[in-house]
Amino acid sequence: MVKKNINLGLIGLGTVGIGFIDLLTAHKKLIFDKTNLNFIIKKAVVSSLSKKRPPCTDSIELSTNPDFVTEDPDIDVVIELSGDISLALQALKNTLSHKKGFITANKALIAEKGEQVWPLFKQHNSLIGFEACVGGSLPIVKVIKESFMPEQISLVATIINGTANYILSTMEQEQLDFAEALKLAITKGYAEPDPTMDIDGTDTAHKINIIANLAFHRAFKFTKIDKEGIERITKKDLIYAKSLGYVVKLLGIAKKTDSNEHHIAVHPTMIKESSSLAPVRGVYNAALIRGDFLGDSLLYGEGAGAHPTAVAVVSDLIDVVSNLTFVESAKMRHFPQTAYNFQKGELLAVTELKHEHYLRLTVKDSIGVLSKVAKIISANEISISKILQQESSINDNQHLIDLIVITHRAKDVNIKKSIAQIDAEDFSCISPVHLRIEKNI
Numbered sequence: 001m002v003k004k005n006i007n008l009g010l011i012g013l014g015t016v017g018i019g020f021i022d023l024l025t026a027h028k029k030l031i032f033d034k035t036n037l038n039f040i041i042k043k044a045v046v047s048s049l050s051k052k053r054p055p056c057t058d059s060i061e062l063s064t065n066p067d068f069v070t071e072d073p074d075i076d077v078v079i080e081l082s083g084d085i086s087l088a089l090q091a092l093k094n095t096l097s098h099k100k101g102f103i104t105a106n107k108a109l110i111a112e113k114g115e116q117v118w119p120l121f122k123q124h125n126s127l128i129g130f131e132a133c134v135g136g137s138l139p140i141v142k143v144i145k146e147s148f149m150p151e152q153i154s155l156v157a158t159i160i161n162g163t164a165n166y167i168l169s170t171m172e173q174e175q176l177d178f179a180e181a182l183k184l185a186i187t188k189g190y191a192e193p194d195p196t197m198d199i200d201g202t203d204t205a206h207k208i209n210i211i212a213n214l215a216f217h218r219a220f221k222f223t224k225i226d227k228e229g230i231e232r233i234t235k236k237d238l239i240y241a242k243s244l245g246y247v248v249k250l251l252g253i254a255k256k257t258d259s260n261e262h263h264i265a266v267h268p269t270m271i272k273e274s275s276s277l278a279p280v281r282g283v284y285n286a287a288l289i290r291g292d293f294l295g296d297s298l299l300y301g302e303g304a305g306a307h308p309t310a311v312a313v314v315s316d317l318i319d320v321v322s323n324l325t326f327v328e329s330a331k332m333r334h335f336p337q338t339a340y341n342f343q344k345g346e347l348l349a350v351t352e353l354k355h356e357h358y359l360r361l362t363v364k365d366s367i368g369v370l371s372k373v374a375k376i377i378s379a380n381e382i383s384i385s386k387i388l389q390q391e392s393s394i395n396d397n398q399h400l401i402d403l404i405v406i407t408h409r410a411k412d413v414n415i416k417k418s419i420a421q422i423d424a425e426d427f428s429c430i431s432p433v434h435l436r437i438e439k440n441i
């Protein structure tokens with residue numbers, strides 16, 4: 001039997017769920033003209049049945065039980081937009097066991113439960129879509145999985161959290177402190193009331209882990225990713241960075257080293273003002289993908305929000321549906337199961353990598369401090385390339401200065417040792433701020 005009407009069951013009618021309904025409604029004719037398919041949202045699962053919902057949901061039957069959509073034989077595709085990891089994992093298993101399509105925007109599910117999720121994706125490849133997990137209007141999953149399939153990727157450097165990027169670029173442009181920029185982000189709706197996972201790098205780590213798995217064809221453990229947030233960056237650091245020709249971005253980086261080892265990290269990073277990622281400001285996201293035949297390729301766009309994310313969900317939906325056998329256009333668009341045939345991946349810890357480093361030391365303005373700092377750093381086998389000295393503040397009648405130290409390439413482990421030793425000295429008044437410098441991005 002050939003079907004033109006595809007029945008959908010949603011799990012979640014929140015920001016992305018409503019954005020998805022908006023898009024299907026606004027572009028109903030356009031989607032039908034291009035695909036010959038009508039999408040009908042029959043049922044949805046929510047956590048509260050008494051919550052007031054917009055009129056666009058009036059014709060949808062609601063339940064709080066995910067089986068309501070995963071086990072209904074009339075539902076062809078389940079679209080999981082709840083954010084709940086354990087619910088999503090159970091719904092994924094149930095949906096696939098009933099041979100329906102499954103689309104998700106749940107980055108935490110894939111990043112944290114990869115060991116369970118990737119084998120299911122391998123087995124049911126053509127029935128799965130997860131583009132919406134990473135970067136809203138950046139079609140990075142499809143680009144890496146399909147367009148760049150023959151390429152050997154050595155680097156993916158991303159600005160992939162709009163909230164963190166908004167905060168850092170607002171601090172830089174408006175000369176605000178972190179707390180002021182965060183407040184502005186919350187007021188403007190660019191940050192959740194609890195923005196912890198955006199600020200501490202967890203959200204970026206989820207996304208870069210998914211990207212790295214696809215780019216390097218390996219399953220990496222989420223807990224092994226090195227992660228630092230932006231909480232300790234001050235407007236002073238952004239000013240000092242600018243005076244040295246850099247901007248500071250929260251990067252999610254996945255690298256393959258010359259010795260074929262892999263590294264994934266999230267940390268605030270100094271990149272050159274001339275980098276293609278430097279002008280990415282506000283809530284925008286970008287991903288720089290480097291391959292041996294490709295050179296550098298850049299994706300740019302709004303990373304989150306109801307409507308950009310909805311485009312990714314609908315795009316996945318059309319792919320998945322075109323693989324359902326009862327659809328006229330069924331033609332197996334996806335790659336065969338090898339697309340998710342990942343080896344187990346080991347990660348090189350950041351401590352083993354070499355970077356140039358920026359340190360901001362807030363120290364007492366007294367004789368001998370500079371030479372003590374230089375001594376500690378050189379004792380840890382690090383050579384200094386530049387030192388700047390700036391008046392910092394007056395604390396208890398004591399003049400403080402900022403010492404900005406830029407090092408030559410040095411192992412992270414040695415920098416960490418130097419920081420701990422400097423911090424333990426009497427002259428150190430505020431714990432040092434440390435940023436890695438990436439000159440090749």
Ligand SMILES: NC(=O)c1ccc[n+]([C@@H]2O[C@H](COP(=O)([O-])OP(=O)(O)OC[C@H]3O[C@@H](n4cnc5c(N)ncnc54)[C@H](OP(=O)(O)O)[C@@H]3O)[C@@H](O)[C@H]2O)c1
Binds near residue numbers: 087132
């Ligand atoms: N917001 C974005 O811009 C964005 C972008 C990309 C990806 N995502 C991802 O998309 C997913 C949804 O995000 P969102 O911002 O739309 O979230 P949201 O606004 O909080 O909406 C979540 C929806 O799921 C329902 N829900 C949550 N837990 C449930 C449970 N245990 N049982 C049944 N229903 C449950 C909620 O029901 P009630 O309505 O009854 O509360 C709500 O309708 C998340 O995985 C998120 O990471 C979001």
